[in-house]
Amino acid sequence: MKRLPILCLLLWLCALFYVGIYLFVSGFLLVRLEVNRTSACDDVLQPGGQQRDFCGAKPRFKRTLLLIVDALKIDFARYDPANKTPRPYENKLPVLEETTSLRPTHSRLYPFRADPPTTTMQRIKGFTTGSLPTFIDVGNNFASSAILEDNIIHQFGQIGKRLVFMGDDTWESLFPKKFQRSLPFPSFNVKDLHTVDNGILQHLYSTMVGDDWDVLVAHFLGVDHCGHRFGPDHPAMGQKLTQMDGVIRAVMERLQNDTLLVVMGDHGMTDTGDHGGDSQKETDAALFLYSPTPLFPGPPSQSEPEVVPQTDLVPTLALLLGAPIPYSNVGQVLLPLFPEAQVQGAVAGLSQLEALWVNVKQVNRFLETYSSMARDIPPESLAALQAHFSRLSSAYLASSPASSPASRQELVESMQAYLTAVRETCRATWARFNPHKMAAGLVILALACLLCFMVSQASGALGAGGRGLLTVPVATAAAVAAAAAAGQAFTRGSVELTWCVAPAVLVSELVMLRGVRRWVGAKVEAKHWSGSAHLLLPPLLVAGLRCASLLSDSYVIAEGRVVTFLLLSLGLYVPVRLHWDGHLLPPPHDPQKPPAGLLPPPPPPAMVRRESYVLLGCLGLLVGGAYLSLSFHACREEQGACTPSPFLSPLARMQDSRLKNLHYGLSLGALALWTHLLRRWLRHYGNLNASGGAVLAARWALPLAAVGLGLNWAVSGTPEGSFRNLAELIGAAQVALPRALYALLGLAAALLWADPLTVFLKTRGPAPGRGSRALATAAPPPLPRYRASTGISPHAELQHLIPQIYQRMRRSLEDSEQQLAAGREVDTRPAVEAYGLGTVYSAPLLLLCGLLGLGLLLLHPEGMAVSFLLLLLEMAALLHIHASAISLAGLQGVHSGDFSVPWTPLVLWALASSQFFHATGHLPTFSSIQWGAAFVGFPGGHSGTLLPATLVALNTFSSHILFAVACPLLLFWPLVCEVRGGAGGGGAAGQEEGEDAVMEMRLRENPQQFSSALLQLATRYLTVLGVQVLASVCAAAVLRRHLMVWKVFTPKLMFETCGFLVSSVFLLVGVGLVLRTDLAVGRWFRRLLHADASR
């Protein structure tokens, strides 16, 4: 058995996937660190240097009215009198054109360019913080969506403005408790065009007339929803825009002199009414500024900007209303709104130069803070910006009000250039998808999937002698990486690691693919290929459907049910297919057929029937488990009529004490059953007799951990305030118990790893025969018969010895049974017993699963114990279905006899792992992450981030972990179950005796086939998982303009990729444990031989 090559190959394949995922994600998800500092009145940088109370000065405007019309595209706002046949969305807002032409000093209309992603929440963040929000703004508010970064709403509140809000309820979640008065309306239903708008209109005018506000934000959603529902080119859009026209007119009539009106769209829309991407149709919204007092020095001039970036609103509004510019702003003030020179005194507020200077200093301060926190801004551009700033600074301080207008103008332009440069640098860093990285990641992922598939198909050939398969690609990868690095250093002077890794991995994948194909060509005939392609079809179809379902937001939202549906379909397909092939029922008795000597004798009908019943019973268990698991689901916010499972709430939160006791009892029962079933299985196969580390873990750690877990639930479930005198004890127990459990389980796992053998060898000496099958014994032999073969080479003897031990053991078992049943004489044949040798590989794996399951259950709410029990039962059902299908095929003489695991059980396995991801109360959304897991055993919180992150990850991906670790069981289970056929077959048992019942020792007899089957299993599972990740990645890449991309697809992508990482790591753990066991078994046999030879 080749251990190291298998592990290396799997590691290399996983690494390929990781590189692909990393490349795509780094091109798709833009990360920015949040700077959690706020500007204050006294740190606003004064022009000239003399101290003046910035906030105390009289601002230019006392009040402002922010009228946000969602998705108000610039095309909607323009008016073209020459257009005689306007489309539904054209010429519907004449008020803007009328005002700008009649009162040019009072108003302006600008195109207002948003930054991608053009989704409403990101945009609100953008035009309130003045920054460029990315998908992940890493801050300390991962759990809630509130904006903690400094923003203009916060600044207005700080200087005492009274804020009133009405409209889209996104604001309420982004700025909780920031508004004095808030009238949020639900924004979720895209079909609803009027609720939000009519709600606003009911209150807007009455509020405006009143005097209890300084800043009023009204966010209309009708236009956006109309776009999503009908598209812009629809009469409904015309009606909606006409309504908005009326609103703007009415608002303008009621405006007072000290008020600034801002009408703006947060983003545009495409011709189909969608937004989210970066095309000009989506980014270009409208910005309309108006005030009853003159706002601008004159009519529009040449020097005015053609397009206003969205970030520029923040500093402009802040300075116009006398607030400090928010700390993280990267926008620049809108110059036309400020007077060129300080002529009118205090009324006009800051002059252009002063406003720019305040802005420049604030931006520079932010840049310094940010670059000290994060390294993602390139150092060379940072240095250039710093140099520019110091030049500006000295030039500004040298200038005086008396200096010539030309030099002032030059300074203004220089400052503007600086601000634009900062903005562009930040945008290049944060706000752009990197299509090259995305494409490279996609290609690498797709090739990795293909490679995994090819390796799994060719694993037989590879197992036979795939030497050198890995060395060439690795060497090529290193060479290409070095060449790419050198090339980059030569041409650009700097080396970017990503672009070294990407070509290296790509080339090595291609090289490896060629290598695998050569192996396939050499060893596998074309016939085999076509045959396997045919067998592949229905599981492939189901896997394809699963992947296709990741491309639609509705299916992702309903994923839990979709996966269960597919699981049931594929599960039902197994017996249907077997029946179609005629394997499910015993072949009809054919009296005409002569008893042919050529054909193998037909299998006994009783055996076939029994296997069929096992298969159908397990299918029933699978179906029942899957159906019951539906009641453990949590609810997404998109699912309207859905109540989350009552099992999801922790016991401590339950009020009704009877219900609480019921839940606790149910959980305890499930926990006890979990432990009991595992121990029973181990005992049944004789794995509990030895005295090694693994058996110690099974005997003591497993039940002890279960008891501890039950106690822990009882402690954490006690209601606050009861048992006053025990409060301290309870508090201590809440810390100590989980930690003790972590330690116990960790110790057990370590023991298991150190000594995974669960074999008990009974060499000599009579022992009292007990009733238990596994403890059956036989009379003392003078010499075991296998001594006869000692003369041959040790290797051959090993080959010979294993079946011998098995035969003996079986015979002794049967003897004792017969003896018990009929009271016959004790057979005095020599016997060696090795209890638990038949399940030597699967026992530690199963034990590890059990221990891991208890540990993961500790991180879940108590009610999930039932779901975990269902998981175990369903796992067993899947394994039995697989084993029965194999043995039914084998009974009819169709099974090829190698150990390879077909695709169907593997696809089922992968589906079940996603199914239980949902059935343990998880969802692919950030809001549904069970943060409570981080505080199990650490009620006081953590100092670092690694430990809580690990705990939360373990909690979230517990189903992935369990199924990945248990995956090699699919290989062993048909062998484990094979003994039943021999033992229970009545008359047929005699024929098979001794030959077939070697269970997992078959694998040791064929180390070649063992290694290739293990490799095939792992690569096939990796393929199934990898294709799912690929589909999710494709969904994110293709649908990056979709309305739901940030709400559904991106979280799904992140959960899918994280799930893949966790699954692959634990798959490696499982395979590693198998290999470790194999090593230990090899040593054990060698020791046995030595002991025997020396005797």
Added chain:
Amino acid sequence: MSSGNAWFRNYCLRKSLNENSQCTSAYRKSGSFSNLTFVAFCYAYFIIMWDHEIKAMASSHAIIASSVFMATVLPAVFIQGFSVYGTHLLWLYSVTGAVSVVNIAVFWLLGISQPTKKNTLGYKLSRLVRSCMYLLLSCLFYHTVVVLYGAPLIESALETFSLAVLLTSLTTLRCLCVLGPNVQAWIRVFSRHGAMSVWDTSLQITVACSLIGAWLGAFPIPLDWDRPWQVWPVSCSLGSVVGYLTGLVVAPAWIHFHRKQLTYKSK
């Protein structure tokens, strides 16, 4: 028609060029044909007979299919406000009834089902009772399966059961008509070598098509398109009926194009 069936059986046997067959022995004895001509003759005869069977099947299928259309169109004429989506259950029952009646009538007239050995009234009665029981059980079975697949358990139980009744009329009733109330035979038919006549093969195809249609019908339900046909169980029942119609069309065509590969063992 039943004599046609018997002929067909003979020719099924003859396909393997059975020595005892009438055709062979007759033409062997006369000796006026060479071996090759004989085979050609048999083959031509065979094709004619096949065509006969397939024609019978095609026409019966056409009758059944037209009954489905009539069940959709006729009520719209007589009942105010009848539509497939709006009054879905009504449509469902009308299709169920039409398919059941026409199926029973067609197969009765054709005499496809196995000839009964006993002809007593009591035996017939027991067969009838057993058939009814099987139909009822099959309704319950489908209901359970549909619920396990994710249909709501308590609310809209009537809709779910109606779907189960429709599925029963499309699949189980046909089994009953072709094979009689004999569950073993039903189970036997759905395996690769289980079909013993073209009617069995067509049964396989239509049943599989109806079930796959119902399965596919569940796919659009989660989508957020808000169409009237996404309401439970409209898409599934539509899917199963469309699948059934497809099966009716596909079965004779498939048998026609695969007639060379089809060999039926007699019991």
